[in-house]
Amino acid sequence: MMQLISLFQEAGYTITFASTASETEYSETLQHREITTRTILLNNASFDSFVTELNPSIVLFDRYITEEQFGWRVAENCPNALRILDTEDLHFLRKAREEAFKKNMEIDLFSETAKRELASIIRSDLSLIISEAEMTLLKDTFQIPLGILYYLPFLFEENSENVPSFQERQHFISIGNFLHAPNVDAVVFLKNDIWPKIKQQLPEAELHIYGAYAPKHILEMHNKKEGFIIKGWAENVKTVMEKAKVCLAPLRFGAGLKGKLLDAAINGTPAVTTSIGAEGMYTIAISREDVSAFVDASVPLYSQEKIWKEQQKEAFQVVAKHFKRENFSKDFIEKINRLQTQLKQHRQAHFMGQILQHQSLQATKFMSKWIEEKHKIKAE
Incomplete structure (x- = not known):
C-alpha cells in the first residue's frame, strides 16, 4: 500500500487515506507524508456525504471486502471515479489452501469466498494482481478478462549490494x-x-x-x-x-x-x-x-x-x-491515465462489471426475505 501511495504521489496526485480501522502503535504515520487521513464507518450514509464532497478522480480499495462495503457507494455518488481494487493476494486461494492443508484434502477453489472476490474484481475498473501465478489462475481457470487485470508486484529500487558479509552475520x-x-x-x-x-x-x-x-x-x-x-x-x-x-x-x-x-x-x-x-x-x-x-x-x-x-x-x-521499481512505475501511471480518459469505452468493453452493479441482482432475493420476516412477525 505504501508503494502504491508513493507511485500516485510522484504522479502528482493528492492522497486521502480513509479507513474504518483504528490506529495502533504499528500504524504508518501518514501525516508525515502529506496524506490526509479520515475515519469512515461501515454501513453508514455518512460515507456518501464524505465521498461526494471529496469527489475523487480515483478510488483504490484495499482488498475485496473493502470494495464490497464501499464500492457501490462510490459508484452511486462518484460514477466518474476510476475504481481500482488492490487484491494484495487472492484471498479465496489462500483460504482454499489453508482449508485443504488443515483437512488434508484436495484444494477446492470454487468457494463462496471465490464468488465474492471474483465478483469484486469484475465490478472494479481495474484489479491489481501481485503475482504472475495468480494472473494465470484468474485468466485460465476463471476466464477473467486481462483488460481488467494489471500485474503489479512488490517494487524495489536496485540493490546496492552493500550489505553485511557472511562473517558479519549470525543466527x-x-x-x-x-x-x-x-x-x-x-x-x-x-x-x-x-x-x-x-x-x-x-x-x-x-x-x-x-x-x-x-x-x-x-x-x-x-x-x-x-x-x-x-x-x-x-x-x-x-x-x-x-x-x-x-x-x-x-x-x-x-x-x-x-x-x-x-x-x-x-x-x-x-x-x-x-x-x-x-x-x-x-x-x-x-x-x-x-x-x-x-x-x-x-x-x-x-x-x-x-x-x-x-x-x-x-x-x-x-x-x-x-x-x-523503474520497470513498472511509468507503465502503471500511463495505464491509469489511459483508463481515465477512456473510462466509458473501458466499461462498455467490460460490461459485466456494470451488470454486477445492477440492484436487481439481489433486490428480488432481499425483498422476498423481507416479506418472509414480515409474515413471521404477523404470525406471532
Whole structure:
C-alpha cells in the first residue's frame, strides 16, 4: 500500500487515506507524508456525504471486502471515479489452501469466498494482481478478462549490494505478522519439526522470530536453551534482516508474493522456503511437507560461505530482473491515465462489471426475505 501511495504521489496526485480501522502503535504515520487521513464507518450514509464532497478522480480499495462495503457507494455518488481494487493476494486461494492443508484434502477453489472476490474484481475498473501465478489462475481457470487485470508486484529500487558479509552475520531469522494465519503455522512448524533438527547440527545457532501481535501460544514457545527466541515486533525490518545469516520461511499455505522473502533478498539474506513461499518469486523451493529437505538446505546455507554467496547473488539478480521499481512505475501511471480518459469505452468493453452493479441482482432475493420476516412477525 505504501508503494502504491508513493507511485500516485510522484504522479502528482493528492492522497486521502480513509479507513474504518483504528490506529495502533504499528500504524504508518501518514501525516508525515502529506496524506490526509479520515475515519469512515461501515454501513453508514455518512460515507456518501464524505465521498461526494471529496469527489475523487480515483478510488483504490484495499482488498475485496473493502470494495464490497464501499464500492457501490462510490459508484452511486462518484460514477466518474476510476475504481481500482488492490487484491494484495487472492484471498479465496489462500483460504482454499489453508482449508485443504488443515483437512488434508484436495484444494477446492470454487468457494463462496471465490464468488465474492471474483465478483469484486469484475465490478472494479481495474484489479491489481501481485503475482504472475495468480494472473494465470484468474485468466485460465476463471476466464477473467486481462483488460481488467494489471500485474503489479512488490517494487524495489536496485540493490546496492552493500550489505553485511557472511562473517558479519549470525543466527537464523523468521519474520511475519501473527495476524496472518500462514505465519503462525510456519512458526509452529519450525518449533515442532524443523528447528530441533537444525539445532542438532548447528548447536551454537539461534532462530530469532519477529512479528507483531504474537498470540500467547507463540510467546510461550520462547526457549533460550533451545535457541528459539521470540523477539516480537521489529521496528525496522532492514536492521534485523541484514544481521541474520539465513531466513527461514516454511509456509504451508498462503497466496500472493511473500514480502519477507523479498525483504530477505534485498538485504542479502539467503532464504529457505517452500513451494507455496516461492510462488511468483523465481526461486528454488522445497515441498512444504519435506522437513528433511528443508533442513538439508538450511544447514549448509548457514555454514558454508560459498553456497551462501551463490544464493545471495541469485537473489540480488531476481530482485533486479523482476521487481525493479523503474520497470513498472511509468507503465502503471500511463495505464491509469489511459483508463481515465477512456473510462466509458473501458466499461462498455467490460460490461459485466456494470451488470454486477445492477440492484436487481439481489433486490428480488432481499425483498422476498423481507416479506418472509414480515409474515413471521404477523404470525406471532
